[in-house]
Amino acid sequence: MTAQLTEPAARAWQADPYADALRAGQGPLYLRRHDGWLLPLEVERWCAEPDAADETVLARCTGPVLDIGCGPGRLVAALAGLGRTALGVDVTPEAVTRTVRAGGSALCRSVFDPLPREGGWATVLLIDGNIGIGGDPAALLRRAAELTAPGGSLLVEVATADVDERVEVHVEDGAGGRGASFWWARLGTRALCAEAKAAGWAPYDTWQEAGRLFVHLIH
Template structure:
């Protein structure tokens, strides 16, 4: 699915999405634990702010802020950015693409991509990870959430908003390694009652410069 069509799909559902998911972290204890770990590592590295890439209505950006991080959100959907600014006027939200972030090299201490790369066609994902590596400072961390399944190759799935892809953790870890990251941890869980797919996270780090 191309970026224009993904943007249009999320623009169309932005108010409903915000209504359904703005409090979703309250029902996700494992994800909250991962976010707390990510925040602790970013604070300890003291390498810069965190960008919540694909921030949607800003609920996870606000959660990162509550964990003591200097966090801001970026989203392809202008409607999502508008809702995020309305809901969290004290935080920064920018419209932008994860394939060409409007950020200088090495300025971020962390990147959160909380199920925001799932609509990226597999052939384009290496470029996204290369862009993440560019804007992240040495020693910075990335926490990536994604849909996962048994197939070792990426597989199209019928996401409720627009076409998405499942990835195996090994396949995504290999792509991140090729982009210059080192894996720290991974987590995979079965879908909850109201979910359709297994979910997984990878926590990776950009190595310190020699």
């Protein structure tokens, strides 16, 4: 996977339904598969303060933190508020704007583009299903390994179901607005750990909070 291959997905996430939802701080917003399968996106939660599940992620962050697909930046802003070094990366300009407005630091670019401190991040985050970015978890996990310092951590939010799928989807708002199609992935714990091992990651811990499921990997 290269930065070039992620460009269609980047354009999709910059489409009006997603940007408009972030601007408003609320949905409805969905990922829809061509066969009609629908996944509600939790825009209100993303735009709110960190919840109890997020706090468990923040408590596991050590050293400089990189949040891949930071969205409106609740985790980056929370870490900044604690005096921690944290950077968000997102392909959506509105997401970066909201992150900065909330007090965090963020760059508008793909994770596959050159990034600051490559190989020096102590903790890398793939939260809110962001293991799905690009529809190629193996490539994303390899890229995360390039970004993480030796002995560093990758904290991944996974699907609560035992799922392993790559699907073509688009963003829609339920009122006729829709973005371009792009590839996305959904992984449960077992599938993630299999992909992670091949990319040089070792499982360290798993935990659940408020109906969400997380895996801690070590580089």
